[in-house]
Amino acid sequence: MIFSKKCEYAIKALIHLCINSDTDTRLNITEISDSIESPMHFTSKILQELVRHKIVSSSKGLGGGFFLNNQQKNIPILEVIDIIDGKELLSQCGLGLKKCSSKNPCPIHNEFVKYSEQLKQALSTKSISVLSLGVAKGTNFIINQKEEIL
DSSP: OOSOHHHHHHHHHHHHHHHHOBTTBOBOHHHHHHHHTOOHHHHHHHHHHHHHTTSSEEEOSTTOEEEOOHHHHTSBHHHHHHHHHOTTGGGSOTTOOTTOOSSSOOTTHHHHHHHHHHHHHHHHHOBHHHHHHHHHHTSSOSSOOOOOOO
16 A cells, blocks of 8 residues: 555546536535445545645535536646645655665665655646546446446
8 A cells, every 4th residue: 555545545536526416517525435435524524625725626515515616627647646735755665764865775776766756746647536447437447346246
């Protein structure tokens, strides 16, 4: 697990919003948290933070709720990760050492730097809408699937 639980829920909520909302359709917090199997209060705080950063839109009152506009659907997922878990997440030492560097590397430093750079590149080119495509088709999942008993 590389991302915090908060970041995992944020990404799942964004994918769910991307598939199920638009400027005419808003989703309430209960619907979102139930759909992504997350605690409602925690999800509400996450979405409020994403609204403050203009990653998610919201409206109050009757028919209000959360939604994504077209511009928000095209935000790179790395931007969301940077907001929730911080820009340094993918730059940290794989073993958690504070002073790991190319001059003072940990045993996995070189491999971890390579992996981290590839991951940053992939996450900077994948938008919320791109991540949503497989979920919308049913080929990818954002919740645990029930195992079939034979």
